Amino acid sequence: MTVPTTARDLALLVTRVAVGAVFLAHGWQKLFTNGIDGTAAFFDQAGVPAATASAWFAAVVELAGGAALILGLAVPVAGVLLLVDMIGAFVFVHAGNGLFVDAGGYEFVLVLGAASLALAAVGAGRFSVDHLLTGRRRTAQHVSA
Numbered sequence: 001m002t003v004p005t006t007a008r009d010l011a012l013l014v015t016r017v018a019v020g021a022v023f024l025a026h027g028w029q030k031l032f033t034n035g036i037d038g039t040a041a042f043f044d045q046a047g048v049p050a051a052t053a054s055a056w057f058a059a060v061v062e063l064a065g066g067a068a069l070i071l072g073l074a075v076p077v078a079g080v081l082l083l084v085d086m087i088g089a090f091v092f093v094h095a096g097n098g099l100f101v102d103a104g105g106y107e108f109v110l111v112l113g114a115a116s117l118a119l120a121a122v123g124a125g126r127f128s129v130d131h132l133l134t135g136r137r138r139t140a141q142h143v144s145a
Helices: 005-033 035-046 051-071 075-097 107-122 129-144
Strands: none
Touching (some): 005 051, 005 107, 075 107
C-alpha cells in the first residue's frame, strides 16, 4: 500500500513538530532553567567526559535542533546531531538503568534517537523550509538549463 504524498508530508510535519518541541524544551531547560553550570554539574556526576563542553553541545543541539525540526530547516543535519546527542545520553546516563524511564532507563532517549535518525534519513517533507529552499533551487536549475 502506498501512502498518498500529502498524508506522508502531514505525518512528517506532525512528527517533526512533536519531536522538535521535546528537544527544544530540553535544550531550553539545559540552557536557561538549569543553566550550563547546573547541567555540567549533572553531566560530571554522571561521568560524562568534558562535562562543560558536553553540556554546551547538548543544550545548543537540543535547542537549535529542536527549532530546526519544527521549521523543517536542515532536517538531515539536525537529525544526525540530535541522534549523536541521544547516543551520548544513552551511553553515559541511561544504559545501565534498564529500559523504563521511571527507573532512569533509556526508553525516552531511544525513541528520540530513533525519531531523529528517521527524520535525518527521510527528510522534512513538503511542509518545510527545506522544501521551500530546494524547490526554488530546482526551479532555478530548470530555468538556467
